[in-house]
Amino acid sequence: MAELRIGLVGTGGIGRTHIERINTRLQGGVVIGCADVNVDFGKSVAEKFGIKGYDGPEALINDPEIDAVIVTASDDYHAPFVLEAIKAGKPVFCEKPLSPTPEKCREIVEAEMASGKHLVQVGFMRRYDPGYVQLKNMIDSGKYGAPLVLHCCHHNYDDGGVGWKTSMSVENSMIHEIDVLRWLLGENYKKVDVVFPRCSKNASEGCQDPQIMHLTTESGTYIEVESFVFSHYGYDVRCEIVCEEGVLNLPEPPYAMVRTNDARVTPICHDWSERFPDAYNIEFQNWINASKEGRVDGPTAWDGYVAQIAAGCASKARDTQTTVEIDIPEMPEFYKA
Ligand SMILES: NC(=O)c1ccc[n+]([C@@H]2O[C@H](COP(=O)([O-])OP(=O)(O)OC[C@H]3O[C@@H](n4cnc5c(N)ncnc54)[C@H](O)[C@@H]3O)[C@@H](O)[C@H]2O)c1
Structure with a gap:
């Protein structure tokens, strides 16, 4: 795979910084599209970065043009999008927390194990x-x-x-x-x-x-x-x-x-954005590299659950x-x- 084509769900504060860092500073991956529950806002962010704006997260996750997914929506909406990405067999990076409840985290762990593939990384960037x-x-x-x-x-x-x-x-x-x-x-x-x-x-x-x-x-x-x-x-x-x-x-x-x-x-x-810029850059470069090789080498869904x-x-x-x-x-x- 020449370049990992990434779709991002949740175009708020940290989502936008991740698009900017991946598309201007990192190598081997590019965010090609984004979606937000507020569709117009998501599309305005897409326009700003010159990428595709989707009508909803599910359309983005299931687009064959998208190889991997980043979830930066609000905490309560992490689990459904992570589960959707696992169903689609795509690597997914989820900002912390994996889900606010251990029960939902466990559901993600079970779904990932059932898929037989290591797909989920959690954004514990420290x-x-x-x-x-x-x-x-x-x-x-x-x-x-x-x-x-x-x-x-x-x-x-x-x-x-x-x-x-x-x-x-x-x-x-x-x-x-x-x-x-x-x-x-x-x-x-x-x-x-x-x-x-x-x-x-x-x-x-x-x-x-x-x-x-x-x-x-x-x-x-x-x-x-x-x-x-x-x-x-x-x-x-x-x-x-x-x-x-x-x-x-x-x-x-x-x-x-x-x-x-x-x-x-x-x-x-x-x-936080001033304190940990190197951590975010290294975290996403590693995630891109590992995703292209079908690996997860950062914090796993199990770490998110624990x-x-x-x-x-x-x-x-x-x-x-x-x-x-x-x-x-x-x-x-x-x-x-
Ligand atoms: N690793 C870190 O240090 C760190 C730092 C900041 C935030 N975070 C995490 O990142 C996530 C986002 O934080 P933020 O500060 O960008 O918040 P934010 O409120 O600025 O952005 C959240 C975005 O998600 C969108 N959204 C909400 N529900 C959605 C849904 N169902 N579908 C699609 N989009 C939806 C909102 O419209 C908003 O644009 C949070 O989970 C937060 O805990 C992690």
């Missing part, structure tokens, strides 16, 4: 961030001994205008830590609780912010993740891993330090203010490398 990759290599080298404690934080400047609710801190924000820390440590979680510190005056009405999630892994590694959505200073993702023989820190983005106004200032990113089980337990822990045991089923042979 696994491609060069900083997280460094941490993974350091842990896997064994040089620093076993990881014992992780201190992580995920701060946003504000909610970016989406109308944040208390539930979203686990489901939309800390879901990234749930996936990337499981990948870093190479093991599943056993239990979780979520505590509510004093609430910020800047939190939207009725919303608890910040929140702190505590996870314990199967081997007993202890993790705390602080989510502070209305931090009012920037987009700041941190990860410190205390190992038996060293402490590993996620590198900060390489901004130049400025001396000004009686201060030394190093800027902090404002939002993340949603853990997130569901964290949500229950938050709502009941109790510690909840996390029961992850045995990974099927199909997903073992």
